[in-house]
Amino acid sequence: MASTEAILAGVTVLGTVTEDQRKILTPGALAFLALLQRSFNATRKELLERRKLRQAEIDKGLLPIFLPETQHIRDDPTWKGAPPAPGLVDRRVEITGPTDRKMVVNALNSNVWTYMADFEDSSAPTWENMISGQVNLYDAIRKQVDFKLGPKEYKLRTDRTPPTLIVRPRGWHLEEKHVLVDGEPMSGSLFDFGLYFYHNAVETQKRGFGPYFYLPKMESHLEARLWNDAFNLAQDSCGVPRGTIRGTVLIETILAAFEMEEIIYELRDHSSGLNCGRWDYIFSVIKKFRNNPNFVLPDRAQVTMTVPFMDAYVKLLIQTCHKRGVHAMGGMAAQIPIKDDPKANDKAMEGVRADKLREVRAGHDGTWVAHPALAVIATEIFNKHMPTPNQLFIRREDVKVTPNDLLNMNVPGAVTEEGIKKNLNIGLGYMEAWVRGVGCVPINYLMYVFAPNLPTVLPQKRQLPNHDFFNNNREDAATAEVSRSQLWQWCKHGVTTAEGKKVTKQYAQKLLKECVDDLASKAPKGNKYYLAAQYFETQVTGEDYADFLTSLLYNEIISPGTAKAAAKL
Incomplete structure (x- = not known):
């Protein structure tokens, strides 16, 4: 095997590295990143080109279908995903948020089952955010993340086991331009995954869990195959047994919805299920069919989880996951409390209750929240209606979803x-x-936020005339x-x-x-x-x-x- 020095030839760092960050950007870690980049970046770029070709086909009117070439995978009843890993058997309430130090402490102190530390949609990928986030997770795993901010101290609770940590790296389409390998920017996905895995895979195993990941923005089972290849190489290189990693895939693109079984199959030794990434899914439907007038949707408030194409997506995801023995996770409740308007807050929280009740009754094994106050509501509902650790036994064999169901844009409402x-x-x-x-960031209302890289309260009031679903959302x-x-x-x-x-x-x-x-x-x-x-x-x-x-x-x-x-x- 080549020496670290030889592997590092051609690797350049453009970002400023502080003394505290050197424990993350070590020669060994950078050599590991280079190994991942040189092994998989060419395939990553090919898959991104494949996305463009698929878009061109859709623009010509070719709508997606369940793939004929993978029919044998869908028809084979014998294969299963990996059994639930330690800390992932019961995932009834998961909290999500960025990786700044205050958020990490607050999330790990929350009364939830897992915390998804997010390098993707809820983190702007500045160099400082990405590297400091890695430092914060490194310290949190080792119980050395406590700190002071002014007169206030932030300390990890010691009275219980913290929520299981799951990390979401950036999607395949994003780059990390502060690190060049052979003159090219690194894949943001491989950068985030590689740094976390290199430093924490063995340590998390010692502590009885992980390393676990959420995998975003995929559009095909071939992109899942690339993640699986990266997982295997990472485990082999670091002396970690294959199958140690677990990955939950966010089904947040319309094309991935047509390949859910194949995605689980590609990751089957590492799979911990699928998640309904609802907002990105709506975005993907509009994006992919944006040139087709038959896919024009009304105001966003009308595109609920009960409209035909969203309902079909949820039902198929739950059925697919449980058929293959892996978790089917529900979507995000993005609301955060409205502190100065009890009536508006009560209305918003009732919306959360209805959404979580719909999810648990549909057969989901858990759900997402963006704020600890919502965790209380979600826990109450899932505890009442899901007394077992999960609902993998609910097979949903009554569900019959066709391509037309997934593409049914019969959504009542208007554009206003x-x-x-x-x-x-x-x-x-x-x-x-x-x-x-x-x-x-919270939009349109003066709110306290559980995004601690912001001020505790927004510096100005930005209020729309009416309280509604959007006035209390974390966007x-x-x-x-x-x-x-x-x-x-x-x-x-x-x-x-x-x-x-x-x-x-x-x-x-x-x-x-x-x-x-x-x-x-x-x-x-x-x-x-x-x-x-x-x-x-x-x-x-x-x-x-x-x-x-x-x-x-x-x-x-x-x-x-x-x-x-x-x-x-």
Whole structure:
């Protein structure tokens, strides 16, 4: 085997590395990253090109179907996914959030079963966020994450076993431009996965769990195969037995919904199930069929989990997972408490209760929340209706989902000017925060947040006239993507609003200007609303359409320093 020094030839670090971060960016860790990159980046890029070809087929009218070439996998009743791993047998309530130190402590102190530490949608991938997040998880696993912030101390609880830690790396489409391997930026996925695995795989095993991952944004079983290959190489290289890793796949693209069994099959020795990534799933439906007028959806508030295409997706996911013996996880409750309006808060929490009751009755084995207050509600409902650790025994053999069911866009409702303004508000609010390095943000209401890289309270009040589902949401990349994709779609197809106004490029630009002027006027000095609007305007007129907002904005938050050879860090 080549020496570390030889492997590091051609590896360059452009980001600033503090003394505290050197324990993460060690020569051994960087050599491991280089090994992953050189082994898998070419395949990653091929799969991304395959996505473009698939999009071109869809634009020509070729709708997805269940793959004929993998029919034998779906028809074979004998194979199963891996049995639930330690700490993942019961996952009834999972909390999610970014990896800043305060969030890590608060999440691990929450009364939940697992914590998904997120390097993806709820984290803006600045170099500082990504590396400090790795430091924080390294310290948390070793029970050395306690710290002081002003007069307040943040300490891990010692009266119980903490929630099981699951890490979500970035999707295959994202890069880490602060590390170059042979002149090319590293895969963000392999960077996040590789650093966490290298430092923590053996340590987590000593402590009785992990390493466990959530895998985002996949569009095919071939992309799951790539993750499985990376898992095997990582385990072999670090002396960890194969099958130690577990990966839960977020089914958050419409194309992945047609390949759920195949995705579990590719990861079967490492599979811990599938998750309903609901907001990204809606985004994917709009994105993939954005040029088809038959897929135009009404205001986002009307696209609930009970509309035909969403209901079919949920039922098929639960049936598929339980058929193969793995968990079927429910989706995110993104609401956070409204502290100064009890009536609005009660209404929002009732919505959470109804959503979690629907999930547990459908057969889900657990659910996601974004705030500890919601964990109480979700726990109460799942404890009442799921007295067992999971519901793998609920087979849902009554379910018969066809391709037409997954593509049934019979969604009642209309496009309204209020819906357009809400989408503009959410998109601008998220994008402005993102270019400041913040990956999740409350929009439209003065709220306390469980995203501790923000101030405890937003610095200004931004209130819409009516309290509704959106006024108490923690928005992240997924909801921003839904917002901009709907705006693009409505403009592209010239829909007419309920008020009788045709949505045109000029109309969208007018409302965007009004929205950004209003937001910027109320925000503190130094805000980046006009910068966000420059990018957003290119995305809402039915013309240009970026693959992802995060890719579109990424160059605004990179901070390359002097290039340093990895071997000399």
